[in-house]
Amino acid sequence: MRKRLKNLQTRRMKKSKTFELKPFGKLSRGYLHHSTYFINIQHGAIRSSKTISSIVRWLKFIKTHHYDNFLMTGNTQTSLYRNVLKPMMAILDGLGISYDFRENKYIEIEGNICWLMGFNHEGMAGRIPGVTLGGWYADEVNTYPKTLVDLALDRLSEENSQAFWTLNPDNPYHYIYSEYIENEEKKSNEMVKVWNYTIWDNPNLSEQYIERTIARYPKGTLNYKRKILGLAAVAEGVIYSKFTEGLNTFDHTCPEYEDIKYDKYVLSTDYGPASVSVVGLFGIIKKLDGNEYHLLAEFYYDVNDPKNNGVQLSDKELVDGAIKLLTYHGKILKLAKWYTPHDAASLRAEIKKHKYRGKPIPQKPYTPDVLNDIQEIHTLFANSRFKISKECVNSIAQAQTYAWDEKARNQGEEKPLKTKNNDHCPDMWRAAILGTRSIVDNPFTESEDTYESYQME
Template sequence: MSLLDALPLSRKQILSIVQAEARINVWEGSVRSGKTIASLLRWLHFVSTAPRGGELVMVGRTRESLYRNIIAPLTNPEIFGDLATQTVANHLAPVATILGRQVHILGANDAKAEPKIRGMTCSGGYVDELTTLPKTFFDQLVARCSVKGAKIFTTTNPDNPGHWVRRDYLKRPAQTRLRSWHFTLDDNPFLDPEYVASLKSTYTGLFYRRNILGHWVQASGAIYDSWDETRHIVRTLPPMVRWLCDSIDYGTTNPYANLLLGLGVDHNLYVVSEYRWDSRAERRKKTDAEYSAARRRWLASVPHPQSTVIGVQPEWTVVDPSAASYIEQLHRDGVHGVTPADNSVLDGIRTTSTLLSAGRLLIHESARGLVEEIPGYSWDDEKSEKGEDAPIKQDDHSCDALRYGVRTTEALWRPHIPTLLEVAA
């Protein structure tokens, strides 16, 4: 494997590549620790020698994420040299060609994905971010790798210690014929020291222990443990260069929360304003049409910071994806840019937590509902004990609206916040 000599690799990376001869091979640990490059080098070697008589598969949470995280690096000559030209893949195509072998490209984001692999006879597979896949899919993949000499290679960041990946596979290496290698951020000696220091300062609490130290730890306590009213609440706002969205957590009996997010000239995200209606406190429920009209009046009354202009038209209106009737009402009322929110709870929380930790998400003092909810926004201990990370579903309406807006508009704001460009990689 000539690339072992050509690429700058750490001793741990080289050892993991040479030793990955088990039926299931897992590179697990912190972000940016070098585990993905090591796993891909081993996968390339396996593809070049994989047994015939079966199919090869590569799997990600979605086909899009697999192309972004894995296929793109494979086709990058700066990383894989001449081998990059031997990976032929069209964006989002279901099949790629790697070293002359046909490889199926699959997404597996929920339990309905399991039939995609059923019926296949596989010689080997590569799985990106194993903890994001349903257990039924991975179990089926293991069963389908039935050709003699078949192997599976996979990477993952740590999760809850009760997660099925750790419980049923990592802790049962003999029974599952598995070998794993644990990586931490400090195992990658080729990262710029300033970048490492910046990355370490970005995360706090749970996400620091998982993403920097590589620990499988249980979620507990406050979700946004870096929250500091003196640091994150502002009285004055800078001019906004983009009005990104208003993001809505819909409620009839529960509160309706709508936050307005803008990108400031200082390259920070701001919650500029909030509209909130608590039907219990007000003793009156509103219809979809009434909420739509109230939203319109609220946005029309929001002043532009440091300007005489009144009224805002955000680029997107991000809505709780379960609120189908309200989304339809907004369409009827001619609202442009209406889209269901990305409701990936942990991804939304992680992104929002990263912004708060870095001091790049600030909240105007007028957003009282959000300001009151954040300190009490906590992990559900009962679900943590079952291996699930989830917030307590109480007094979380403005917090839900916040993660909806932050996560769904990430492609718009991330290029303007340089210190966060590579944090999630």
């Protein structure tokens, strides 16, 4: 293998700026000296020196390990380069250590090959079997599907192989927490060692920066717990506690999602002409064991957003904005259904005035069953059958802030808390998911509900 690699045309990166290693804090020094377990995990606050200490530890590990074949992974190839490889090459330059870097393939450091992979989708599984590894460096490990984590660990078959993981705080229900970080049996058997960082664990951060960051994330908030204290946390009373960005979001540019074949495309709406209106474009994949739902794009209009100057959105403008979603990254989609709220009569009347691809727009009102809808969607999140494109920033934010009304709960009533910016996207999701159940039976032969049945008048 070494001979074959030498014959490959490698590309040496332009010399990085010299990187100055600053003093490590007590926690990082402990990590550097005692990360000798099979799985070594750093998790915690932002800017807490996890990455730099993990890079230094990794370089020492591959230099001293008897084997010469290793794996380095990130959420994507781009994030791996940005977060890890770029500072690592700067450190190597500063130390005068030679390396050859072939973008998106491997980096060779003094004869040690580190294969580079993006690990955010299960399509990478085919590249892992058959590879024997001496070690594995995983950046943002909480963004990986569980199957890939299991496969990579299976490949660490060389004697004294180790894994080094880093992650920022996530939902405590995430499998990385339940199966590794909080698994007392694995920790007591010295299989897993965990280092939890706070913002104060980086001695090189100025007091001004720390104070400014704390001012942005006040005590008691979700972001304070995660970004300052480095703790896994969910919002108080959050409804979709099983939602995690690592498992329930996707990047449409990744091969698995870029060329995916959807059985049906639908639009779904939450309608609030005096406040917030949002339309979502969903792609639906028919499966015998349960459909998958991908929120591909969203049109979001908030009257109270300063850039909108309090101007209400007309029904025509909402329809025009929704139709634009159907040209998705240059591809003109076939619309199966547009679901509208049961009480949005004026919007339905406006939709009837429009045509799409020369045909009337197929639409259907949807009456929510709030508690049952929430339970269905919660289960889909838990089973990774509902995923949201990273472009849908409002839906991702509201998935993590949609909460129960605690006052109502205290009176024995279960209902979501209604605020100006935490429930519009969750309300929009329901019809696209619950209103399309007939797709399980046959995705394209439903009598009057199919797009094909709408002919030119």
